[in-house]
Amino acid sequence: MVYLRQIESRIDQGIGRRRLGYIVLGLIILFFLWFPNDTSQSNYAKTVFISGFFYAIMSSSWALLAGIAGQFSFGHMAFMGIGAYVAGLIARDGIMFATLGIAITPESFSAIGSIIIGTLVAGLVGLVIGWLLLRLRAAYLALFTIAFSELFRIMMLTEYDYTGGSNGLSLRPLLQIADVDTARQVEYYLMFALLIVCLLVMHWVANSPIGLFLRAMREDEDAASALGVNVVRYKILIFVFTSMIVGLAGAIFYSDVGSERIIPEQLEVLQMSLIIAYAVIGGMESLIGAAAGAFISRYMLEAMREVVISLPFGLTTADGGDAFVWETGAWRFALFGVVMVFTLRYMRNGLLYPFITWFSGRDLAMKETVSKRDGDGDDIVEPMGADDE
Amino acid sequence: MKRRAIFICLIALLAVLPMGIAQADGHCEFADYTITIGGLAPLSAPGAVAGGVAMDWAFNQAADDINADCGVAIDGVNYMLDVVTGDSEGSPERGQAVTERLIQEDGVDAMVGVYHSAVGLATMGMLEANQIPTVFSEPWNDNVSANGILEYDGQPPRFEDGIDHVFRISPASSMVGSVVVDWLLSLGVDDVVMIVENTDYGQPAAADEAARFEAAGATVSKIDVELGTEDFVPILSRIQARAEAPDVIRILVTGETSFNLTQQMSELGIAPSEDTICVTNQFAFQSDQYWATVPDGNYCAFNRVGIIPSLFSDAAVELNAKYEEAWGDIIPSFAMASYDAVHILKDSMERAGSYSDAAAIVGAIEAVDIELSQGRYYFDYGSHNPDLPEGTPAFMWHQWPDPIVTVMQYYETGQSGLEAAVVYPEVYQTHGTGYIVPGTSP
Numbered sequence: 001m002v003y004l005r006q007i008e009s010r011i012d013q014g015i016g017r018r019r020l021g022y023i024v025l026g027l028i029i030l031f032f033l034w035f036p037n038d039t040s041q042s043n044y045a046k047t048v049f050i051s052g053f054f055y056a057i058m059s060s061s062w063a064l065l066a067g068i069a070g071q072f073s074f075g076h077m078a079f080m081g082i083g084a085y086v087a088g089l090i091a092r093d094g095i096m097f098a099t100l101g102i103a104i105t106p107e108s109f110s111a112i113g114s115i116i117i118g119t120l121v122a123g124l125v126g127l128v129i130g131w132l133l134l135r136l137r138a139a140y141l142a143l144f145t146i147a148f149s150e151l152f153r154i155m156m157l158t159e160y161d162y163t164g165g166s167n168g169l170s171l172r173p174l175l176q177i178a179d180v181d182t183a184r185q186v187e188y189y190l191m192f193a194l195l196i197v198c199l200l201v202m203h204w205v206a207n208s209p210i211g212l213f214l215r216a217m218r219e220d221e222d223a224a225s226a227l228g229v230n231v232v233r234y235k236i237l238i239f240v241f242t243s244m245i246v247g248l249a250g251a252i253f254y255s256d257v258g259s260e261r262i263i264p265e266q267l268e269v270l271q272m273s274l275i276i277a278y279a280v281i282g283g284m285e286s287l288i289g290a291a292a293g294a295f296i297s298r299y300m301l302e303a304m305r306e307v308v309i310s311l312p313f314g315l316t317t318a319d320g321g322d323a324f325v326w327e328t329g330a331w332r333f334a335l336f337g338v339v340m341v342f343t344l345r346y347m348r349n350g351l352l353y354p355f356i357t358w359f360s361g362r363d364l365a366m367k368e369t370v371s372k373r374d375g376d377g378d379d380i381v382e383p384m385g386a387d388d389e
Numbered sequence: 390m391k392r393r394a395i396f397i398c399l400i401a402l403l404a405v406l407p408m409g410i411a412q413a414d415g416h417c418e419f420a421d422y423t424i425t426i427g428g429l430a431p432l433s434a435p436g437a438v439a440g441g442v443a444m445d446w447a448f449n450q451a452a453d454d455i456n457a458d459c460g461v462a463i464d465g466v467n468y469m470l471d472v473v474t475g476d477s478e479g480s481p482e483r484g485q486a487v488t489e490r491l492i493q494e495d496g497v498d499a500m501v502g503v504y505h506s507a508v509g510l511a512t513m514g515m516l517e518a519n520q521i522p523t524v525f526s527e528p529w530n531d532n533v534s535a536n537g538i539l540e541y542d543g544q545p546p547r548f549e550d551g552i553d554h555v556f557r558i559s560p561a562s563s564m565v566g567s568v569v570v571d572w573l574l575s576l577g578v579d580d581v582v583m584i585v586e587n588t589d590y591g592q593p594a595a596a597d598e599a600a601r602f603e604a605a606g607a608t609v610s611k612i613d614v615e616l617g618t619e620d621f622v623p624i625l626s627r628i629q630a631r632a633e634a635p636d637v638i639r640i641l642v643t644g645e646t647s648f649n650l651t652q653q654m655s656e657l658g659i660a661p662s663e664d665t666i667c668v669t670n671q672f673a674f675q676s677d678q679y680w681a682t683v684p685d686g687n688y689c690a691f692n693r694v695g696i697i698p699s700l701f702s703d704a705a706v707e708l709n710a711k712y713e714e715a716w717g718d719i720i721p722s723f724a725m726a727s728y729d730a731v732h733i734l735k736d737s738m739e740r741a742g743s744y745s746d747a748a749a750i751v752g753a754i755e756a757v758d759i760e761l762s763q764g765r766y767y768f769d770y771g772s773h774n775p776d777l778p779e780g781t782p783a784f785m786w787h788q789w790p791d792p793i794v795t796v797m798q799y800y801e802t803g804q805s806g807l808e809a810a811v812v813y814p815e816v817y818q819t820h821g822t823g824y825i826v827p828g829t830s831p
Contacts, residue, residue, distance in 0.1 A: 042494055044490040168511070
């Protein structure tokens, strides 16, 4: 009976914390909704946030693919690029089915139309790649996706007649707003809304029976298959799903919402490794953690471009300044690397994991499980109603 | 104890003295306001960091020299000049974000930069919208100065009235392409082998040059290589196995890879030789690096963008000396151009009588006529002369018409790039010859 009360108390605590978590989440969302209306903030700050939202989508979708489904792919940036490049090329050149004698002119496509097609093509390529990857696991899967990613990047680089090579490809602008301030505000809300929608959809998938199947596959593919999980279907499904999400994000972001043009260098393995690093720092198995990790990392990398240390007591520098200014350049990536090393060594579930588990009350459930596993006599669950007898 | 106190006071005095001297050294009185110019350069990967660092050095050197000469004098008031460099990372997205920061948070009055064409193209709209007078010193893409008429992707211009605030003093791609081909055709070559890196630099350059050769009746064989390749013997053996040696081997490969290739080609005796001309990459101008890696590369020719050493003015010699002191190598053209870009803005602000009136500064840049390290700067076409005559390419809008592109040739092992002979165009020849045959001296 005592133990049941303990459980009830822990459940109460868990529910209480979860409520608190929802309140905190609500406050964070309110902050992001209010932020662009703060007149003291420059457009530059909004631009940094827009970029943060984009990378949050990239990292959280990779967390779904790798952290939850166990498909450690390096092809994420390539799928993003497919969405953006296809949207840009279709808006510029239209579509021609030469053998059928059918040509659809670029004018037939609005910016939204080209984004939708870019997203669908990213999904289609995801379908093919997902099918090819069926028999590959672990390192082989990673190597395959690196090869695919490089193949796509080199194609975009060398087919410069069509893609613009390293000069990049300019997509049709999604928003045609003349006033710079208003444009930045609308772009901010658009990207934020996209992030929220993507997170909600991914959360729904991760917490549906599909999410359970994906986790089962991650833990032991053969066992999952033996228990009736259609591994082929769900592997392909998650590849297509995440490819479409990043394809959509790329097509929108590079339609002059976050950037005016996409270049092949954006698809380099280095950029992909940053996406992975953001997810690892935030928490690979948590969509919110990965998204927050990406947003905070992007913000910090931007904030650390210039480190200013004000001198106290009226002291001055040799050239008469009142502060030391350090242009960090590439050093900020070195500092970022230190954080990464620390995370991997001491907090493998991500720096934000303790907060997320606390707010969700998951730590209580974990304690419960551990104590049961350890067979602690005090914590043996008594049969329901045993006390009444 | 007393001796100790005196000692401490003495040390403190010695520490303070240089500061006092530094302040007393200033012979100019500056206004409270400091004119800020934003610089945009790649200072971290994936951008070309070495190029960005050289540009950053040039921006700051220009500011130092200007301030040492009492800054920017506007209506009798001297303003200190400061250059704040932002890291574009060679990415359009980061370039746009940093440009916005420079404009909005640092409140720059004008801008200079950029290294990568993609960054230039991506930031032009923002610079125009915010009316920031800008002088670009390195991007080559034709559209950078094409007034928004020629969107590379064939899309309509974002700004119906064109790009009015952006100028360029580096050459447009189309201005660079023809020089090597014209030189080789003038020597009568008709059998060309091109070794080309498989990148967006190598492939389009090769396509452009091959078309020019073929139009003149020459035959062209093209061999593609990957950057980073270290062993070129299989490729070179194929060339060696030909019945007749080619007239020229044109290397369109950059960086260390071009050095490796040139050395192996020279070592095998393929080129430069009596039969075959060696034309290597423009990186060969960095002679210290070239001779360290290509000790057998004497008599190789290379193209050079930017002023040739024999035409160095006193200003250029002085600037080169400062660069050599800082970096131990000859100054690259884009660093010279970056230095000049800051001076053009300074001169234009003074003539405009304002550091903040964008329209007046743009008008002053259009009317610029100033001799700097790379030569005399002026702009033929702009709002002061908006009608480009038929046949004049659109990129001539706000484009400095005189960037020098030449072909140079080494004729002594270990020779400095500054001493190499200019062999083409004829007007710039330094040794009275269009080609130095291997084994001879000009």
